[in-house]
Amino acid sequence: MPLETSLTLAAGWALMALVMALLWLLQRRTGDAGIVDVGWSAGVGLLGVALAITGDGDPWRRLILGIGAGAWGLRLAAYLLVDRVLRGEEDGRYVALREAWGASAQSKLFWFYQAQAISIPLFALPFAAVSANASRPLGLLDALGVLVFLVAFAGESLADRQLAAFRSDPANRGKTCRAGLWRYSRHPNYFFEWVHWFAYLALAWGSPTWWLALSGPVVMLVFLYRVTGIPYTEMQALRSRGDDYRAYQRTTSAFVPWFPQEDAS
Numbered sequence: 001m002p003l004e005t006s007l008t009l010a011a012g013w014a015l016m017a018l019v020m021a022l023l024w025l026l027q028r029r030t031g032d033a034g035i036v037d038v039g040w041s042a043g044v045g046l047l048g049v050a051l052a053i054t055g056d057g058d059p060w061r062r063l064i065l066g067i068g069a070g071a072w073g074l075r076l077a078a079y080l081l082v083d084r085v086l087r088g089e090e091d092g093r094y095v096a097l098r099e100a101w102g103a104s105a106q107s108k109l110f111w112f113y114q115a116q117a118i119s120i121p122l123f124a125l126p127f128a129a130v131s132a133n134a135s136r137p138l139g140l141l142d143a144l145g146v147l148v149f150l151v152a153f154a155g156e157s158l159a160d161r162q163l164a165a166f167r168s169d170p171a172n173r174g175k176t177c178r179a180g181l182w183r184y185s186r187h188p189n190y191f192f193e194w195v196h197w198f199a200y201l202a203l204a205w206g207s208p209t210w211w212l213a214l215s216g217p218v219v220m221l222v223f224l225y226r227v228t229g230i231p232y233t234e235m236q237a238l239r240s241r242g243d244d245y246r247a248y249q250r251t252t253s254a255f256v257p258w259f260p261q262e263d264a265s
Contacts, residue, residue, distance in 0.1 A: 045073010055131025126200035126216035133207035145202030155192035184257035
């Protein structure tokens with residue numbers, strides 16, 4: 001990995017460690033820990049833009065990277081800010097963490113925030129691989145990467161809008177969203193988020209460090225299935241929606257969109 005790229009990643013971590021400390025102080029005042037997700041999304045996107053600027057790969061490919069990473073991070077951060085933070089009700093996942101951690105919740109939240117800061121350069125490794133790719137002129141693989149990005153970006157945006165519209169109706173409180181993409185997957189937003197990382201693998205192909213781009217879909221899948229994604233989201237859904245969500249689990253694919261099944265219960 002070029003020295004300049006390594007320095008950009010290190011600087012990104014140091015800056016985000018400071019930002020996360022400030023966001024931790026903010027959540028102490030507001031009582032809403034969900035601001036960490038806004039910081040993480042914005043941080044990953046901005047680090048992608050920084051790598052596009054400082055990289056030594058093909059300038060057109062770096063332009064694609066900067067636009068894509070910036071648009072992805074900005075959209076996700078804005079959505080999370082409006083839908084999860086500004087609505088004035090802390091995400092149930094963080095409520096559960098506070099209850100589980102008890103008196104030590106604030107100290108553990110601080111280190112949780114710092115873990116998010118550490119994960120930002122990890123998730124930016126695919127961007128680093130793209131920013132260093134000067135092995136070939138733009139071609140079909142790059143077009144494929146752009147196509148994958150556009151499909152995933154549109155799919156995740158649509159899933160988020162459909163869920164936000166469902167939640168905005170007071171009559172739906174305590175019910176499970178089955179509108180649009182949510183009829184075919186319990187987590188279509190997570191699915192398209194995962195697909196989005198394959199775009200950088202196509203853009204990085206041929207780079208001496210192309211293999212770093214594999215970390216995007218692999219690490220994201222691990223996070224979604226084992227760390228902060230599906231398990232915690234579904235535990236909270238079962239607490240808040242009970243039997244309605246259990247029926248949804250029996251009929252609807254957990255991740256990859258597919259046709260719903262009949263409820264045999």
